[in-house]
Amino acid sequence: MTTEIRVPTLGESVTEATVATWFKKPGDTVAVDEMLCELETDKVTVEVPSPAAGVLSDIVAAEGETVGVDALLGNISESGNAGPEETKPRAAETKATEADDAAGGETIAVMVPTLGESVTEATVATWLKKEGDTVEADEMLCELETDKVSVEVPAPAAGVLGKILAAEGETVAAGAQLAEMTSGSGAAAPKVQTEGSKGEAYQTPAAGQGSRSDVEDAPSAKKAMAEAGLSRDQVTGTGRDGRIMKDDVAKALSAAPKAAAPAAAPRAPVPADDAAREERVKMTRLRQTIARRLKDAQNTAAMLTTYNEVDMTEVMALRNQYKDAFEKKHGVRLGFMSFFTKACVHALKEVPDVNAEIDGTDVVYKNFVHMGIAAGTPQGLVVPVIRDVDQMSFADIEKAISEKGKRARDGKLSMAEMQGGTFTISNGGVYGSLMSSPILNPPQSGILGMHKIQDRPMAINGKVEIRPMMYLALSYDHRIVDGKGAVTFLVRVKEALEDPRRLLMDL
Structure with a gap:
């Protein structure tokens, strides 16, 4: 049986994306929800998970190609027996799932809600709960700050807040994951085990990619760097494993004149006793x-x-x-x-x-x-x-x-x-x-x-x-x-x- 890999919904008013990087190649064995490829739009980067377990049979849209919403990216051939290598992780995952079921809870992702038209990212301002806290359904977990409004994120269900994935001060995209929680009254220990097994499966592709210098940057980013005359070490990559995306190049270019501005008009020297009494606070996104x-x-x-x-x-x-x-x-x-x-x-x-x-x-x-x-x-x-x-x-x-x-x-x-x-x-x-x-x-x-x-x-x-x-x-x-x-x-x-x-x- 063959399962199609298609372009997911990219967000309001976004109709196409560029295939930035394939993490798998034809013939590779993949697990459910394992990341297959990364798409790049003019606003955000979107990871495409595997819709089924099996073998990646073919890639239809190669890196650098532009694809529309719901376009075919590739195909997965499902298999009843994926071989010895897959058996062990599946067993571990099954045990973790059984432990979760026994504890009466399931892992739920806490996601960034819709931020509004033309708003694609926010800053995590404050976490109102900490890891391990028990929360009620719709109880406020954290507060996000965009350049226009503050957005409160409620708990999607009653349970225990597990791992916080986006700390205070971090910038997150619309639809990104903020944290994980366990529904019901389940203990945190089984949840951690599940996270561990999933985390290992998720990072397996990165382990085979070698050092950071071996990471393949997005094709559109390579082109943008070549046009701008930037070297790779002048750009900070925010993609998977430090991969440089098109947005990273744009940010590097916009930051260049800002970095030069203080040199043209440096701040006047401040006496040591005055400097000790100053307080430096980062401007809010709204300000x-x-x-x-x-x-x-x-x-x-x-x-x-x-x-x-x-x-x-x-x-x-x-x-x-x-x-x-x-x-x-x-x-x-x-x-x-x-x-x-x-x-x-x-x-x-x-x-x-x-x-x-x-x-x-x-x-x-x-x-x-x-x-x-x-x-x-x-x-x-x-x-x-x-x-x-x-x-x-x-x-x-x-x-x-x-x-x-x-x-x-x-x-x-x-x-x-x-x-x-x-x-x-x-x-x-x-x-x-x-x-x-x-x-x-x-x-x-x-x-x-x-x-x-x-x-x-x-x-x-x-x-x-x-x-x-x-x-x-x-x-x-x-x-x-x-x-x-x-x-x-x-x-x-x-x-x-x-x-x-x-x-x-x-x-």
Whole structure:
């Protein structure tokens, strides 16, 4: 009987891969789940296990070939008797399995969950349990940190956490294995025996490959190194047995200028007594992403900021008049953010350039408003998006802002909740900021900065009066938004807030 070896699912939006390395050759005996070959996509490396025990009869897709999902890679001829060499490991594995069954537990893999669209890796931030701990089903085992959100990994079943395979600080790919656990109340000893037998079987191919220098690198990696003029010792391999993959070459190339940067501008010498009192902490992935995106925004967009000020008297009076009734009916407090959101939606209809984005040589106009509301969290700044905010009432907006804000502070936001924004509001006033220039959130073309409300003397109808004033700042991409449009937008926001009735009359 022949069993086909096919390309597994490669992940969302990934349709093809390159055959990087075959660990077995035709005629080799293989065990169930033993690694046969390694595939390389533009995002991750995928290992293909054997679907059955037997003999690798032929290889259909050779190293270096590009294959699609479910394409045929090779064939395995199943055999009832694989020979003396296979008998011993199978017996050991059978005994280990019997021991597991006697203990009432089976080995379960703890895997990295789906991290969200376009997110392919995460860093293991914290293990909440240690090896040998008893856990309940769905009890949190560890926390992963991506460049956008934190992801909690629950236990897939009740049992005992066995071996932790990815320690804190390690980077793991989507779908990678984090740990092993034993279900039920089984003891850890049989599980370790099973791990030992499986581990030996898994590493058998590597044992026959000799020293590290004999490891065959991925064909695509060899080509990339040749094109870049890199030698093998300049690249750190992350593949099986230190094998260099295409991604490793890309990382080496991107790291080269970064390594040279400190030489061009070295850090000033620090006195020994000061150095002893310093603390060096690695930036979180979220903070690294924030830093990179903000710098990219400055480098890419022709960013400019225009300012105005708004008299908050009418909004504050309206809020004070209806806040109790509003909260009683809708179950949420009436804040200023819903007024500013409504005012921005009103202005975006008149100046659609601020709600558009550049795509190559095209301008994409959005006939909807997905409002990003910047929120500060202990981990850093995040921007949850309220979709179709132009169709929502004051109450709906306040409820959405409250719910998104709480999820942001708790680190519970999903990737989908932070994607697709067309315009952003940032409220630095909650921290006491009097005036600032917000940075664009690419690919958006505009962001409104709110600030502290401060009583100031103002000339009103020839008389000096004390009014609650707020400075507003609109940062915009001058490549698509002209100065006239930016100023008009900010003036419309000011008019709507100084006379909220204009929002009701659509004026």
